[in-house]
Amino acid sequence: MPWINHDLCTGCCVCIEECPAEAISLNEEEKAIIDDDKCIRCGKCHDVCPTDAIRHDSERIPEEIDKNIARVKSLLTHYSQQDEQIAFLERMIRHFNKQRKIAEATIEQIKQIISEIRE
Numbered sequence: 001m002p003w004i005n006h007d008l009c010t011g012c013c014v015c016i017e018e019c020p021a022e023a024i025s026l027n028e029e030e031k032a033i034i035d036d037d038k039c040i041r042c043g044k045c046h047d048v049c050p051t052d053a054i055r056h057d058s059e060r061i062p063e064e065i066d067k068n069i070a071r072v073k074s075l076l077t078h079y080s081q082q083d084e085q086i087a088f089l090e091r092m093i094r095h096f097n098k099q100r101k102i103a104e105a106t107i108e109q110i111k112q113i114i115s116e117i118r119e
Contacts, residue, residue: 001034001036001039002045004031005054005055006053008051009032009051011030013026014049016032018045018048020040020044023038034054072092076088
């Protein structure tokens with residue numbers, strides 16, 4: 001999912017003009033924002049942004065990991081006993097393993113769709 005680096009966005013509106021899904025607008029600070037629900041992930045905004053303010057999700061992976069760990073550590077404070085803490089952390093591992101399985105299964109189904117389109 002593309003996102004806007006507001007430090008780089010000048011509010012030039014080129015991405016807004018080129019977006020075929022009308023998923024981009026300006027916020028109150030005159031910076032572009034993307035409506036995730038409307039975005040069709042065509043990549044046109046990436047191609048036309050003169051300041052490279054429109055970025056790829058992969059850049060946010062470390063940030064998302066940090067956010068997950070901060071949440072886990074915050075929730076961990078609800079448990080005072082070592083055995084409770086370990087049990088909680090093991091539940092969190094199961095939670096993230098489930099998320100991984102969902103992502104992997106989704107990717108496989110998308111690959112199947114690609115194969116069907118190519119036939």
